[in-house]
Amino acid sequence: MADYSTIVDIEICHPLFKDNVQLLVPPDFDGLHSGAFREVLSKGLEKVLPVFLYAVGEESLTDQHIHELRELKQLFPELPVLFICTSASPQELTESEQHQLQESCLFLQEESCYTPQCLHCGDVDRSLLGLIQQLDRIGYLHLEETVSEEPSMTTRPCCGQFSVGSDFVDGLHKLDQVLFFVRDCLQSHLVQVSSILNDIHSECLRRFILSAFDMAREIQITPRRIHYAQEKEADLYKSLMVVASEKQKEITHLIEVTLQNMREDLIEIAAAYQYHGVTLLDSEVVESPQDVAVATSEIQHLVLTRLSCAVANELVQSVACLQDTFIGTLQRCLESLEKNCYEQEGSLSASDAVKQILSAAYNIKLTTSSSSSFLHTCLERLRNLLLTFQLPWAATRCLDVAWKKRVATEMLDSLSAARLAKNISAQFRDRVRASHESFQSALRSLENHYSGRLERTEEQRIAIRKYHTPRLARLALESTSMCDMIRYGMPVQGKEIGRGQYGVVFSCESWGGTGPCAVKSVVPPDDKHWNDLAMEFYYTRTIPEHKRIVKLRGSVVDHTYGGGCTPAVLLVMDRLSRDLYSGLRTGLKWLVRLQIAIDVVEGIRYLHSQGLVHRDIKLKNVLLDCDNRAKLTDLGFCIPEAMMSGSIVGTPVHMAPELLSGHYDSSVDIYAFGILFWYICAGHVKLPLKFEQFQNKEQLWIGVKKGTRPERLKCFDEQCWLLMEECWAAEPIRRPLLGYVLPLLLSIKAEYAVKFSQAGVKKCARIEVCAMDCSFSLSCCLSSL
Numbered sequence: 129m130a131d132y133s134t135i136v137d138i139e140i141c142h143p144l145f146k147d148n149v150q151l152l153v154p155p156d157f158d159g160l161h162s163g164a165f166r167e168v169l170s171k172g173l174e175k176v177l178p179v180f181l182y183a184v185g186e187e188s189l190t191d192q193h194i195h196e197l198r199e200l201k202q203l204f205p206e207l208p209v210l211f212i213c214t215s216a217s218p219q220e221l222t223e224s225e226q227h228q229l230q231e232s233c234l235f236l237q238e239e240s241c242y243t244p245q246c247l248h249c250g251d252v253d254r255s256l257l258g259l260i261q262q263l264d265r266i267g268y269l270h271l272e273e274t275v276s277e278e279p280s281m282t283t284r285p286c287c288g289q290f291s292v293g294s295d296f297v298d299g300l301h302k303l304d305q306v307l308f309f310v311r312d313c314l315q316s317h318l319v320q321v322s323s324i325l326n327d328i329h330s331e332c333l334r335r336f337i338l339s340a341f342d343m344a345r346e347i348q349i350t351p352r353r354i355h356y357a358q359e360k361e362a363d364l365y366k367s368l369m370v371v372a373s374e375k376q377k378e379i380t381h382l383i384e385v386t387l388q389n390m391r392e393d394l395i396e397i398a399a400a401y402q403y404h405g406v407t408l409l410d411s412e413v414v415e416s417p418q419d420v421a422v423a424t425s426e427i428q429h430l431v432l433t434r435l436s437c438a439v440a441n442e443l444v445q446s447v448a449c450l451q452d453t454f455i456g457t458l459q460r461c462l463e464s465l466e467k468n469c470y471e472q473e474g475s476l477s478a479s480d481a482v483k484q485i486l487s488a489a490y491n492i493k494l495t496t497s498s499s500s501s502f503l504h505t506c507l508e509r510l511r512n513l514l515l516t517f518q519l520p521w522a523a524t525r526c527l528d529v530a531w532k533k534r535v536a537t538e539m540l541d542s543l544s545a546a547r548l549a550k551n552i553s554a555q556f557r558d559r560v561r562a563s564h565e566s567f568q569s570a571l572r573s574l575e576n577h578y579s580g581r582l583e584r585t586e587e588q589r590i591a592i593r594k595y596h597t598p599r600l601a602r603l604a605l606e607s608t609s610m611c612d613m614i615r616y617g618m619p620v621q622g623k624e625i626g627r628g629q630y631g632v633v634f635s636c637e638s639w640g641g642t643g644p645c646a647v648k649s650v651v652p653p654d655d656k657h658w659n660d661l662a663m664e665f666y667y668t669r670t671i672p673e674h675k676r677i678v679k680l681r682g683s684v685v686d687h688t689y690g691g692g693c694t695p696a697v698l699l700v701m702d703r704l705s706r707d708l709y710s711g712l713r714t715g716l717k718w719l720v721r722l723q724i725a726i727d728v729v730e731g732i733r734y735l736h737s738q739g740l741v742h743r744d745i746k747l748k749n750v751l752l753d754c755d756n757r758a759k760l761t762d763l764g765f766c767i768p769e770a771m772m773s774g775s776i777v778g779t780p781v782h783m784a785p786e787l788l789s790g791h792y793d794s795s796v797d798i799y800a801f802g803i804l805f806w807y808i809c810a811g812h813v814k815l816p817l818k819f820e821q822f823q824n825k826e827q828l829w830i831g832v833k834k835g836t837r838p839e840r841l842k843c844f845d846e847q848c849w850l851l852m853e854e855c856w857a858a859e860p861i862r863r864p865l866l867g868y869v870l871p872l873l874l875s876i877k878a879e880y881a882v883k884f885s886q887a888g889v890k891k892c893a894r895i896e897v898c899a900m901d902c903s904f905s906l907s908c909c910l911s912s913l
């Protein structure tokens with residue numbers, strides 16, 4: 129096969145060709161076979177990121193060009209092409225054009241970011257209109273009818289989504305457009321791959337976190353399930369043993385009633401019985417006395433079997449714990465425990481053992497020996513003896529309906545309900561005991577299986593929490609930062625608006641097309657801080673937007689920070705007016721403060737609903753907008769409950785006592801809210817007196833553990849005080865649920881709103897009276913209010 133590709137090895141000193149750039153100039157395809165174009169392209173583009181420049185020498189496309197371009201479109205429908213019309217009259221560059229070109233080159237060299245803009249080619253040479261229309265028809269350019277005489281092309285989308293469209297350059301002198309096009313193409317590829325990468329990172333992260341949730345749940349729930357199964361089966365066993373041992377009278381009575389109710393039916397069933405082991409001659413006579421014995425035993429067996437069934441049914445119905453519904457939950461619990469557990473061969477599973485316990489009543493068997501009285505048994509044996517010796521007067525050989533009825537009746541008459549009951553109980557007890565033992569051994573092996581397995585699960589959960597998720601989070605932060613950087617560029621940092629333990633917050637007028645924003649710049653000193661920051665970023669970014677959580681818009685990694693050795697991570701978020709700390713310092717009205725408390729509770733409730741615990745609720749992490757509505761920020765310590773390791777985090781005065789023990793849950797946020805609510809009700813930011821006595825945080829924690837809490841202030845409303853006390857209860861279980869706190873705060877606020885509006889009406893009324901009463905001046909009246 130002919131090799132059509134020509135690799136031109138050229139050395140051009142230009143930033144564009146700096147790294148690993150290959151210039152592929154395909155041959156002229158005129159006269160070559162139709163597949164030549166495809167062949168060259170597919171060979172030349174192996175492992176190459178293509179940027180297509182298409183030079184056109186004439187003012188219109190030949191059929192061959194059109195064919196080529198159609199093929200190109202088919203092969204790469206998404207990839208843009210920059211068409212350069214080389215025949216456009218080359219003009220001398222004006223001074224300003226030369227300057228512009230230089231600027232563009234510098235611009236690219238500096239690698240600074242650029243927000244793609246809509247480029248219009250309104251000023252294309254009119255003689256090239258035909259060529260542009262041809263490209264339009266093939267689907268590369270989109271000519272726009274404009275009011276002006278000039279044709280206008282829209283080929284690039286506006287800012288936002290970063291994708292590049294095909295473009296047209298009329299003249300080689302417009303090299304800056306070539307540079308921009310190439311740069312845009314490469315950046316668009318970069319955005320595409322980093323978005324895909326970020327999707328993969330985020331999805332893996334999501335799955336890891338979900339599996340950590342499942343693991344935490346399994347670790348927590350499995351021992352409880354096993355315990356529940358043990359308890360429930362023990363109860364069942366106990367109550368069945370009571371039935372078997374102590375309810376003889378009831379069972380006797382039950383058998384008597386069943387016998388009475390069924391007697392006629394059983395005799396009729398016996399009458400209609402067709403023998404299996406006996407052949408009848410004419411007139412329903414049998415040949416030998418042995419046949420009579422067989423027929424007798426068949427009838428007796430029939431009657432006893434029917435009777436056993438009926439007694440079993442009655443027994444099950446009269447004993448509640450023998451019914452399926454009674455152990456429904458136990459069965460489900462066992463089945464879920466056994467789901468992923470291999471059973472040992474030959475041994476009974478716990479759920480089967482429970483089924484056997486239940487069926488113990490159904491499997492009871494009544495036999496003639498167990499049912500007859502001693503005297504009846506003797507008579508029966510005597511009768512069989514006589515039959516065996518074939519004494520002529522011993523028995524009839526005509527086994528007709530009357531005979532069958534007689535045998536059934538005799539059988540039923542011979543039954544002793546008390547003996548049957550005793551026998552049934554004994555059988556029942558033995559079966560239940562055996563099944564109970566099988567159950568216990570099955571549960572023991574289930575427990576053994578789980579104890580090893582739960583240890584492994586815990587190890588995996590720790591690995592997910594400590595290693596896998598933070599690393600993935602960091603990768604996700606880097607890939608999304610790359611996209612954000614290309615799309616929106618580096619945020620321009622304005623003045624400093626705050627400072628935290630880990631970073632500085634700057635204002636930024638606009639980023640990504642919206643503003644104003646705040647940029648939190650953090651320089652993670654080590655891998656641990658990097659990972660923590662990445663997790664914060666991940667949680668903040670992935671939770672769906674909520675009006676009570678400060679919105680994170682994106683992030684950028686500034687690799688030039690610190691001379692390039694300590695990159696800074698810039699988290700860009702919505703900018704709010706101030707934090708609650710400065711709000712309280714400058715003074716906020718009571719109703720406003722109550723509304724802030726409501727907002728905070730809504731924010732915490734939302735995080736909890738997402739499975740997250742904030743762990744650092746404090747005045748500085750509550751931001752206020754210009755209407756003094758609050759939002760939570762700084763999800764630095766925010767973490768899903770399943771990922772919590774018991775690490776000690778937070779701000780000392782807001783930290784619940786159990787935080788120090790390492791065993792805590794989402795109720796630490798409710799404790800912290802209790803303290804925050806103290807400040808909200810106090811209306812200032814002074815430390816509670818009770819806490820002031822402590823010299824350091826260690827002393828504070830000891831005090832808090834012993835029960836020291838902020839003091840009640842005079843201005844406190846009774847309901848508010850009670851609420852704080854509940855929230856900061858020492859035992860997490862006694863802290864109220866947010867679903868209770870929220871309506872309570874709303875009702876407190878509504879009460880005050882009514883009180884204030886009534887007070888306002890009274891105040892106005894008094895002012896009117898004062899105004900009418902000339903003996904009082906208005907100012908005097910107002911001061912009295």
Ligand SMILES: Nc1ncnc2c1ncn2[C@@H]1O[C@H](COP(=O)(O)OP(=O)(O)OP(=O)(O)O)[C@@H](O)[C@H]1O
Pocket residue numbers: 625626627628629630631632633646648678701702703704705706707744748749751761762764
């Ligand atoms: N989005 C924002 N809009 C306006 N101000 C903000 C914003 N984010 C933070 N600030 C201000 O910057 C301060 C520092 O915020 P940052 O989140 O870094 O730290 P912090 O919560 O005070 O401390 P730490 O991170 O150590 O817990 C806040 O107290 C607040 O005053």
